[in-house]
Amino acid sequence: MSLTLRATVPARGLDVELEVAAGETLALVGPNGAGKSTILSLIAGTLHPAAGRIVLDGRVLTGPGTRVPPNARAVTTLSQDPVLFPHLSARGNIMFGLRAHGMPRRRAREEADRWLEVIGLPELAARRPAQLSGGQAQRIAVARALAAEPRLLLLDEPMAALDVDVAPALRELLRRVLAARSAIVVSHDVLDAVTLADRVAVVEAGRIVEQGPAREVLARPQAAFTARLAGMNLLTGVWDGRAMGLGEDAAAGSLSGRPVRPLIAGTTVRATVRPSQVRLVDGAEPRSPGSTVLSRTLTGLEPFGDMVRARAGALAADLTPQQMAGRSLRPGDTVRFLLEEQDVSIYPVR
Numbered sequence: 001m002s003l004t005l006r007a008t009v010p011a012r013g014l015d016v017e018l019e020v021a022a023g024e025t026l027a028l029v030g031p032n033g034a035g036k037s038t039i040l041s042l043i044a045g046t047l048h049p050a051a052g053r054i055v056l057d058g059r060v061l062t063g064p065g066t067r068v069p070p071n072a073r074a075v076t077t078l079s080q081d082p083v084l085f086p087h088l089s090a091r092g093n094i095m096f097g098l099r100a101h102g103m104p105r106r107r108a109r110e111e112a113d114r115w116l117e118v119i120g121l122p123e124l125a126a127r128r129p130a131q132l133s134g135g136q137a138q139r140i141a142v143a144r145a146l147a148a149e150p151r152l153l154l155l156d157e158p159m160a161a162l163d164v165d166v167a168p169a170l171r172e173l174l175r176r177v178l179a180a181r182s183a184i185v186v187s188h189d190v191l192d193a194v195t196l197a198d199r200v201a202v203v204e205a206g207r208i209v210e211q212g213p214a215r216e217v218l219a220r221p222q223a224a225f226t227a228r229l230a231g232m233n234l235l236t237g238v239w240d241g242r243a244m245g246l247g248e249d250a251a252a253g254s255l256s257g258r259p260v261r262p263l264i265a266g267t268t269v270r271a272t273v274r275p276s277q278v279r280l281v282d283g284a285e286p287r288s289p290g291s292t293v294l295s296r297t298l299t300g301l302e303p304f305g306d307m308v309r310a311r312a313g314a315l316a317a318d319l320t321p322q323q324m325a326g327r328s329l330r331p332g333d334t335v336r337f338l339l340e341e342q343d344v345s346i347y348p349v350r
């Protein structure tokens with residue numbers, strides 16, 4: 001059950017190539033308007049590309065002269081709103097697709113009941129959608145989607161409409177049921193990427209800008225969006241053999257860090273550091289050798305949990321109340337950020 005896709009949709013600025021291996025869950029992440037939903041529509045068959053080819057398990061779904069209709073693709077989409085039939089019970093909703101595919105009533109009922117067990121809601125079999133909570137309805141929708149045995153499951157922000165306290169139960173269910181299935185999940189949530197996906201593909205402005213195993217992509221982000229998703233500062237510069245130069249002229253300074261891959265002098269490299277590891281200093285404090293102090297103009301201050309996130313362009317620092325005490329910081333102020341060498345990871349541009 002593998003998918004290969006190559007498609008361009010000039011009207012939406014989209015030009016992508018991607019693959020999903022058998023049994024793999026791919027997370028599609030990226031800023032608003034990047035093209036994630038468009039990619040799902042192409043695979044579901046509700047949108048046709050200007051050019052391209054989509055093949056699922058060796059069967060061409062979309063290609064020159066081929067346009068398999070959405071209901072004949074063995075691809076099921078689960079969106080953020082469950083869209084259950086209001087006049088059918090939970091069981092009836094799960095049975096519906098099975099019956100539509102010709103399964104005899106009795107077997108469809110047994111199969112629906114099996115799915116109600118899998119999702120942990122057997123006692124709600126007879127309830128109508130209006131009598132279910134949002135989280136329960138979404139779990140029924142998961143059962144309905146999977147009961148149809150799709151070759152590929154598309155999940156478009158499946159957790160987005162749920163309260164934070166019910167999302168974990170659905171995430172856990174999805175983690176379980178997606179384990180051996182081929183799926184693509186679109187999400188804005190880093191937790192989904194980490195817990196559900198084997199691989200992450202980052203979409204920006206209609207292009208896949210990076211992809212790879214979820215852990216690797218989040219640990220060594222190449223794109224600004226990925227770094228934000230992973231909660232890290234991302235800096236780009238040139239490796240001089242000992243440190244990363246931050247700009248054309250020497251005045252821009254250089255940053256010391258730990259190379260986590262072999263680096264070649266003169267090549268462009270990236271560095272990450274967590275905002276919680278960036279400290280605000282006055283300049284008089286003792287510094288360890290290898291630490292870097294960067295002078296920056298403060299661009300914003302915002303609450304972040306019980307810290308204050310201070311932004312200076314691409315660099316953010318999470319400051320404790322103690323660090324804030326006695327300082328009256330405002331955007332426009334010049335601040336000095338201290339980065340310890342061991343907290344900065346440096347790696348090549350891919």
Ligand SMILES: Nc1ncnc2c1ncn2[C@@H]1O[C@H](COP(=O)(O)OP(=O)(O)OP(=O)(O)O)[C@@H](O)[C@H]1O
Pocket residue numbers: 011012030031032033034035036037038039
């Ligand atoms: N029905 C449509 N007709 C024309 N253009 C569209 C349509 N839907 C989306 N677009 C455009 O296509 C581009 C990609 O949008 P898409 O909805 O795929 O992005 P997305 O990554 O899913 O965004 P979001 O995270 O906001 O859902 C955007 O420029 C958007 O304005």
